[in-house]
Amino acid sequence: NAGVMQNPRHLVRRRGQEARLRCSPMKGHSHVYWYRQLPEEGLKFMVYLQKENIIDESGMPKERFSAEFPKEGPSILRIQQVVRGDSAAYFCASSPPDTSYEQYFGPGTRLTVT
Amino acid sequence: QKEVEQNSGPLSVPEGAIASLNCTYSDRGSQSFFWYRQYSGKSPELIMSIYSNGDKEDGRFTAQLNKASQYVSLLIRDSQPSDSATYLCAVNAESTFGNEKLTFGTGTRLTIIP
Numbered sequence: 001n002a003g004v005m006q007n008p009r010h011l012v013r014r015r016g017q018e019a020r021l022r023c024s025p026m027k028g029h030s031h032v033y034w035y036r037q038l039p040e041e042g043l044k045f046m047v048y049l050q051k052e053n054i055i056d057e058s059g060m061p062k063e064r065f066s067a068e069f070p071k072e073g074p075s076i077l078r079i080q081q082v083v084r085g086d087s088a089a090y091f092c093a094s095s096p097p098d099t100s101y102e103q104y105f106g107p108g109t110r111l112t113v114t
Numbered sequence: 115q116k117e118v119e120q121n122s123g124p125l126s127v128p129e130g131a132i133a134s135l136n137c138t139y140s141d142r143g144s145q146s147f148f149w150y151r152q153y154s155g156k157s158p159e160l161i162m163s164i165y166s167n168g169d170k171e172d173g174r175f176t177a178q179l180n181k182a183s184q185y186v187s188l189l190i191r192d193s194q195p196s197d198s199a200t201y202l203c204a205v206n207a208e209s210t211f212g213n214e215k216l217t218f219g220t221g222t223r224l225t226i227i228p
Contacts (some may be wrong), residue, residue: 024204031214042160042220043202056215091157101146101206101214 004106019079021109025094032075037089120219133190137203152203220226
C-alpha cells in the first residue's frame, strides 16, 4: 500500500521564480494537509483541502501562496515569486474520511531559494 | 503562551532505560493527541494516538493523557539506539471547520546512549 507521495523531493529556485510542490495522498484518503517546517522550528499548519475544496487555509500566507486539490490528480502547493525566507521543508499529510484525525506524512519537499 | 509545549531537550537516556517525554497544551477543546517520531532529515512518522484519559500501550510505547491537567506524555520502555530521534507532540486544534488541523510542539530531541 503506497504511502503519501510528494515530488519533487528537492527543489532549488532562484528568488522571484515559482515553486510547485505536488502531493498524492494515500489510497483511500480524501483529506490533504500541507505543513511547513522551517530550520530549527516546529511544523506549522498551512492548509487543509478535500477534493476540489479548500477547507481551512488559516495558516497560509496571504500573498504568493496558493493550494489546490483537483478532482483528478495530485494536490499542488504553489509559491509565486519565491524569497529566501520560503526555504523550508514542505510536508504533505493525508488522512482517511473518518473521525480518527490520524495524519500520515509524505517524505517532504525541501525547497531551497538561492 | 505556546499552544503546545514540549521540553526541547536534548534528553539523553541510557540504552535499556525508560525515556519519558512530556507535552502540555493550552486548548481545552482539544480532542485528539498524537506522538510523531522524526529522524533528522526525514518526515514525521505517527507512532501513537490517544483520545481518552488514561494510558494506551503499543509495544514499548505508552501514551498517557490527562485532559484535566492538559497534559500528554510518551514513555518508551527498553530504549534502543534506534529510538534516537526528535519526538513531536501534536494536538488537534478545534477550529471552525472541525477538528482536523494539528498543532505541533517544537519537539524533544532524544538520544539513547549505548
